[in-house]
Amino acid sequence: MSIELSGPPSLDDAAKLLTALQASLGSLSGPDASEQLARATALAAQVDAYRVALVATIKASEVWRDSDPNGTPASFLRREHVMDHRQAKADLRTANAFSRFPELEQACQEGLVSRAKVDTILSIGLRTTHRDAALSEFMSIFVDLAQRVTITDLKHTLTLWANQIDPIPDTPGDDAAHARRELHIRQLGDGFKLDGFFGPDQGMKIMVAINAALDLHRCEHPDAKDTAKAQRAQAEHGNYRITNSTAAQRADAFIDVIIDPALESGALPTSGGAPANICVTIPFERLANPQSRPSNSNLKARLIDGSLRLFAATLRTTNGPGEIAISTTRAQQLSCDASVQRILLTPAGKPLDIGRRTRTIPEQLRTALTLRDGGCAFPFCDKPPGWTEGHHIQHWSQGGPTSLDNLVLLCSRHHHQVHSQRIPIALDADGIPRVITEHRHSARL
Ligand SMILES: [Zn+2]
Ligand SMILES: [Zn+2]
Structure with missing residues (x-):
């Protein structure tokens, strides 16, 4: 192919050349491209x-x-x-x-x-x-x-x-940058996205806090550090992801080391006497009977009168805007071991009886669990008792008792996994919990 210049050079010639190049794109190999x-x-x-x-x-x-x-x-x-x-x-x-x-x-x-x-x-x-x-x-x-x-x-x-x-x-750079500071928390369909800009000094505070949180988090998560152990565990439990990506580790560190302590410190202002916290709402019938769902006519009526939100599993803040729908599975996990305020709703969604806030698992029982399980009971996880939650093997809303032989300690990640993958747990003859993996063998450190 040759390009003839007609007279003095013009951009028309360049445009013709580009059109010819576009047409020959199909014959290009990767290295040529x-x-x-x-x-x-x-x-x-x-x-x-x-x-x-x-x-x-x-x-x-x-x-x-x-x-x-x-x-x-x-x-x-x-x-x-x-x-x-x-x-x-x-x-x-x-x-x-x-x-x-x-x-x-x-x-x-x-x-x-x-x-x-x-x-x-x-x-x-x-x-x-x-x-x-x-x-x-x-x-x-x-x-x-x-x-x-x-x-x-x-x-x-x-x-x-x-x-x-x-x-x-x-x-002028520092002040101009500081003047642009902003933090947005966007609620997406299935979660939240943080998006922000900070000037140099505020930004560095975040960096240093996240670095410290990551250091602490790595100490508390030996499996994230000890790759040989993680690989061994992965080989034995192929379907369980042991290692997290760095960005996921950063997100965990942010929540576990910065946000959770702030919420638990009691230092945050209360709102109308209620501590800053999140609450889970779920109609009792859904918790007790996760497979059940309202009839279509019921669903239509709730859609029309706007009461559907009262029948959904949600997470809400106790001190301001913020409400997001969650799965029944997740609501079950969150109510497994939490300080729960029981609010019974009438079928029309009106509060009927407001119970006292009670810790689902009493202190003495938790001590006994700590002695028996010594930390997360999931195979190859050695998170200490302080980082665990009590899991009801059979959920309390389905008649499972809050007793030693129906409870097991799990770290937050494994508690999540046990609920979302419906991993069965059974107590053996000695009363020791065994997480039953898909490989049909049980393991415990
Ligand atoms: Zn649970
Ligand atoms: Zn664990």
Whole structure:
């Protein structure tokens, strides 16, 4: 295939070439595509350099005065080229900078430095008068760096440089970043998503607390640290995941070491006398009979009168907005060993009898469990008693007694697993609990 240039070079030829390249994409191998990707990236930088040169020509030609005597180059770009203010300013700034810093222009023209990196250098490098005055002296170093590192690393280095260049009282970065602080907790269909931004000092507090929490968490979770043991356990219980990913470990550490102690400390303000906590609501009939469901006509009536939420298993906060539907299985697990306030509802959803808050498992029984189980009873888990919850082998709502031979200690993760995978547990002749794995053998440390 050959491309004939008809007359002086024009962008039509470049567009024809790109169309031909698009058409031949199907015959590219992976390695060829990778090579083409590098060349296309370089070409994009060259095209951007050409764009900026066109902007410089427009500015110098004063064509922007033709249609509007009060116009400016920026207003011309906004109107004629449908740019927003920010983009027009960035193009003009780059056009201006290319005449000041020829090495930056050349690197872009040769496809060595992308337009995004050029913008990074200029937006940080020209932000204050001190930086602006110093930038030309450092430009060749930044151009060289931009060819070797990612845009994130380039930004990091430029910020460090800017901190050295700006006189201390003039450094606006920290305060501007602090002013942008925000924390959003978004409720999604099946959980919550945290999304936030913090300035340097608040952000570092979070980092140091999470680091400490992770350290503590790793000490308390020997299986996460001891990979040989974890692998052995995995080999014997193939279907049980022993190791967590780092992000999941961070999430666990955040809850176990930072949030739980805060909730349990009693230091958080109460709301109308109720401690800040979560409560589980579930109609007793669903807890006792998880397989049962209301008749369709019943369901329709509840949908119409808006009372359906009273019949769902939910988690609610005791001190403000926050309510999320959970599965009956999860509600069962949470009510296995909790301080439960029984609120009996009439079939119309009206509270009938409000019982006292009682701990499901009395203190003496918990001590006996601690002596018998010594910690989580799940095979190969050695979380200490302080990190465990009492599990009713047969749930109390289904008539299971709160007695030594119907209870077993499980850590939070294994308690979750036992409920969600319906893993059976039985006491052997000596009264020792055995978790019955799918391999049909029981194991216990
Ligand atoms: Zn349980
Ligand atoms: Zn465990």
